[in-house]
Amino acid sequence: MSNPQQLRYSKEHEWLSAAEDGVSTVGITEHAANALGDVVYAQLPEVGDTVTAGESCGELESTKSVSDLYSPVDGEVTEINEDVANDPSLVNSAPFEGGWLFKVKLSGEPEDLLSADEYTAFTAG
């Protein structure tokens, strides 16, 4: 699997897109989606919620387990992916594209995120 070069990554396996007008998109990586197995329910944050880097802002339920969803950055949620809310399997089938989770208006600079190559090395270890 390859991690898109234009994204940055958290050690909790979220990805963050480059900001456009101060807004970035957040999702989980293919590595995380594969580890979870079939995602059956995504409890996403709500529009207007304040999220904090490294803190839980939702949950992803799979057949075998439930995992916290962590925000990779500080900010305010501006949009959630209704398609994923309706069909959580998008997280498995297209984690870097149609399976994105929410958009966030950044309130600070993202810190401690990894490049694609660093994240690839991190998950290989």
Add this chain to the structure above:
Amino acid sequence: MSEPRRTALDATHRALGATMTDFAGWDMPLRYGSERDEHVAVRTRAGLFDLSHMGEITVTGPQAADLLDYALVGNIGSVKPGRARYTMICQEDGGILDDLIVYRLADQEYMVVANASNAQTVLDALTARQAGFDAAVRDDRDAYALLAVQGPESPGILKSLTDADLDGLKYYAGLPGTVAGVEALIARTGYTGEDGFELFVRPADAVALWEALTEAGKDAGLVPCGLSCRDTLRLEAGMPLYGNELSTSLTPFDAGLGRVVKFEKPGNEGRFVGRDALAAAAERAEQNPPRKLVGLIAEGRRVPRAGYPVVDAEGTAIGTVTSGAPSPTLGKPVAMAYVDAAHAEPGTKGVAVDIRGKHEPYEVVALPFYKREK
């Protein structure tokens, strides 16, 4: 921790890209792709499983039946050669040591199949209980690999590979035969709620048989299946899993499976390990039932997990979830749970599961969640 054991099919699983998991000391396939797709394949077409972690113990001798009647709770002497029986082995206090399938291979030969996690316990208990019987207990865990073909297409797939009389092979029966040139004990058993077969073969033959079944099942849509879907399949079928629904702190009566205990058996003047405690448990279950094992179906989408509390409308704990998962067939989360008898009737109002602090409403139903049409 020692290294996990690997089955004879280990390289096959890796070549198929399986996600592996440690299960009872074995490195087993959890899933190959989507566990939900694997589940649906077994319900609608066919799935192929490696179950070589299961523990086979052979009991032979003139008093093999008497030994098993004494050591287990069922009437094993009444099982005819070529047939199988679901049964349990209990402690003296009635607590369940394991649930088992016992195949009577011949008049004086039985194969006991134990859960991987309990195989040593069962072997030790049978060996200890063997004293005084003219029978031998043999550890055959390494003598067999076990492959299962499960699902509605499984009879057709297997028929293309064997001359054995599958039409004459009833549910819970087994016969020796040849499948794809491999000597096998062919059993019509499973743990999925579907028609299907379990094939006990020499480990050296496992890869050849797996490949032959894969090839024979290609057109019928057979796919390799891991333990993850095996768990959701058995949960939908309302089948208990040792360690979840069954434990040494429960008797078969507590688990709603008192029917497996036979007090009227001819061997050993009716004596068997756990008899007195089980008689008391039977009475208790009749007169003053403790918790009952029930099915729960979610109204929402959050999934209950083993250990989550079941609560009533006031939020008071009334039970505990033992197994829970999203049910691919129902399209909703389901669970098995031990619930106070007062709340165990199907349709009881106000029952919820405490899912990480939130009380999610659940419907109480009778088990199983799924029953195949015959």
